[in-house]
Amino acid sequence: MSANAVIEIAGLVKSYGKFPALNGLDLTVDQGQVHGFLGPNGSGKSTTIRVLLGLLRADGGTVRLLGGDPWKDVVELHRRLAYVPGDVSLWPGMTGGEAIDLLGALRGGLNEKRRAELVDRFELDPTKRGRQYSKGNRQKVAIVAALASDVELLILDEPTSGLDPLMENIFLEVIAEAKQRGTTVLLSSHILAEVESLADRLSIIRDGRIVETGTLTELRGHTRTSIHAVLQRIPPEDEMDAFRDVRLDGAKLTGTVDSNRIGEAMSFLAPYGIQSLTVEPPSLESLFLRLYETDTPAAATS
C-alpha cells in the first residue's frame, strides 16, 4: 500500500444480523485523488462509507482513514473531512441556511466566501424550511454545507441523486475545483458517466467486495472495442481469431475485439474491401454490464 494513502481498507467485514453487507472489502485511495466508488444498489457502498465515518463498527479487517482509526479517532478525523449522504434528511423546521451554518459550526467553521458563492451557484433558497425542500434541494444544502468548509477529504455518497442536469454540471465543476485545491474525494455512485469524467481511479464493488480497481485506462484494457463493418467479400469465419462474438449477416460483420488486438483485426479486414466501418471505443458501460451480468463474482479477471 502506498505511503500517502488517505483511505486504506483491507479485508473489511460487516454484517447486519445474519445478512453479510461487506465480506472482505479492500480499498485504497491516495492523497489528492478523485476515487470513483461504483456499484449497483445494495452492493455495500453506503455501508463502507458509514464504517469510514465511524457510524458503524467494523466486524473484521483493518480500516485506516487519514492515518487514524475511524472508530476511535472520530473527532480528530472528522475535523478534516466532510460528508454528503445519498439521501439527505434535514430538520423539518430549520431553514437550509440555518442547517448549513449549524453543520459548518459543528465541523469547526466555514469559509464564508465560498459559502456565499456556492449558495449562489447552486441557486439555493436558504430561507426555505427543511420540510419544504425537494429532494434535489435537500441535496444542495448538504453539498454546500460540505464544500463550504476547508477539508482534506470529501466523502460523497451518490451526491447527485435528485439534481437536475444543469446542477449536476455545476456539481462536477465544483468537485474539479476542490481537486485543484488538493482535496481527496471518495465519490460513490451508480452512474458511470459522472464518475468517468472526474475520477482518477475507480473501484467497482459487488456483493460486498471490490471486483475491479484501477485507472480508467487500466479498466478500459479489460474491455473490448466493438466493430461494425460492411465488406465487399465475405471473409472465412474460421480465420477470424482476433474477433470475439462475431456475427456475419451476409457481408455485414459485427464483433468485438480485445484492445491489444485492434491493429491485427484491421489488417485482417482490409483485404476484404471495407465499405463502411464503425469502431466504438471501449466504454465502462460494457465493463460494468459484463461484471454485473455474470452470476459468479468476476474477481478472477482483476
Place this chain on the structure above:
Amino acid sequence: MSTMLAGAAPLLRTTLKHDGRRFAPWIVIVTFLSTSSVLVYPWIFPSQQDRAGLAAAVGGNPAVGLIFGPAFDLSTTDGFNAWRSLALGGFMTALGAIFVLTRATRGQEDSGQAELLASGVLGRASRLLVGIGLALIGSLALGVIASVLTGLSGGDWPSSLLLGATFTATGWMFAAVAAVTAQIGSDSRTANSIAVGVLGVLFLLRGFAYSIQAPDWTVWINPLGWMTQTHPGTGNHWWPLGYALALTLVLTTIAFTLQSRRDFGQGAIAPRPGPARGKDRSTWRLAVRLNGGPIIAWTVAFLALGLVFGYFATSINDILGNDSNVSQMLAAGATTPDALIAAFIVTILSLVGIIAAIPGVQIMLKLRTEEMEDRVELVIATKVRRVRFYASNVILALAAPTLFLLIAGVLIATLASAADIGVDFGDAVLQTVATVPAVWTIIAVSIAVVGARPQVSLAAWVGVLSSFVLTLLGPSFKLWDSVLAFSPFWHVPNVTNSDADVWGLLWITLVTALFLVVGFIGFRRRDLAR
C-alpha cells in the same frame, strides 16, 4: 360521494392487517386493568369492613380522586372496578385511538407513503375515512374484549358491558378529536400533541370537578364527565353514551370538511420564509431547538397543573370534612389532619413528578427518531463527539422536567401556604426538591434504553409506567413494601417528618447514575441508525 371514497375498502383491509396490531398493547393494558380489579378485589378486600377502610383511605387522599374520579360505591366488586378502571381505561383507549389515527393520516403524509397512495385510485376522503375506521374498529374491539373478559372473570354482566362501552365511546370521541387535529397541525407530532393535550385537560377537569364537588354543569360540559355519569356497577345508565355518539359524528363531519379545504401535506397555517443564516451552533442549541415547541407547551401545562393542584390543596379541609369515613378516622384519633395533609402533598407532588417525567422520556425518544431519520448521521459526521452529543440531549431531558416540577411545586406551595391549612411554604418547596431525584431515576431508564437498546424503544416508558402503577394503583392492591419499593417515588421522604430518611434518595440516585453509565457506554459503542 362514491368517487370521494373510492378505494377505501381495500385500503382499510390492508391497514387493519398492518397497523391493526398497534392497538394490541392498549387492549392488553385496559383489559388487564379491568379484569384484575374483578379478580383481585374479593380476595384482597373480602369483608365490608376492609372495603369501608379502602373507601376511607381513598376519601382521605383527594389526590387519588383527581386521577380515578369519584368512588361512588366501593362495597361491591363492580363498584370498585368502575372506580378503578373507568377513567384510566377510557384515557388509555383514547390515547390508542389518537395515535393510530394520526399515524394513518398525518403520519403517512409526513413520510410520503400517502403520496404513493393518493396517486393511486383513491378518493380524496378515503384516507381519512380509513384512519377513522381503524380507530373506531380498534376502540370497539377493545371495549368488547375488555368487557367480555371482565364478565368471564366474574364481573356482573350489565356493569361490565357498560364499562366496556364507556371505553369504546371514549376511544370514538378522541378518534374524532384526532381526526380534526390531524387537519390543523402541520405534522404528526403537532397533531398528536394537540389531541393529547385536549384529552389531558378534560381528564384533569373531570377529576377536579368531582373532587371539589363543583356544580353539575361542570361535569356535563365535559365529554369525559358523560362517561362517569353512566355509573357502571351503581346505576348502569346507558343514555349518556348517546352524547358521545353525537359528538363523534359532529367532530368527524368537521374533520372531513377541513380536509376537503386543505392542500395535501399542509396544515391550516401556511409556512413563511425563515432566516437565511443560522444562530444555533452547538449540539446543545440543536437539542433545545428541536424540543423547543414541546418544552414551551409543557411549561404552560405545568403552570396550569400547579394552579389546579394548588387550588385543590386549599380546599382540602372541606374535601376531607365531607367524607364520613375520614371523619370517623379523625375522631378515633387514628390520624391527624396535619398528617393527612402532609401525605396529600407528598402524593400530589409524586403525581406531578411522574407527569413531568413524560416530556423527559419524549426528549430521549425524539433523539431516537432523529437517528432513524438519518439526521444524527449528519451531526456525528462532523467533529462532534458522540458522548458530547448524547450529553446535550440527556441534560435537556433531565433539566426540563426538573423545571416543570419546580414550577408546579412552587405554585402549589404558594397557594397551599396562603390558605391557612397548616402547610408551610418552605416545607412544600423542600418536598418538591426532594421529589426531583425520583423523577430523574425514571427518565434515566429511557436514557439507558435509547443509548444501549434503542430497538426496544417502548421500554423507555417502563420507568414512568411502573412508577405510576405502583404509586397510584399499588396501595389499592395492598402490595408489599418490597414491591412498592421498585417505584423511586416510594423512597421520597416526607420532609415534615422529623425522622425523614434521606438514604432512599441516595440509593435511587445511585440507580440513576447506573442507568446513565449504561446509556452513555451504549451510545458510544453501538452502530448508529440500526
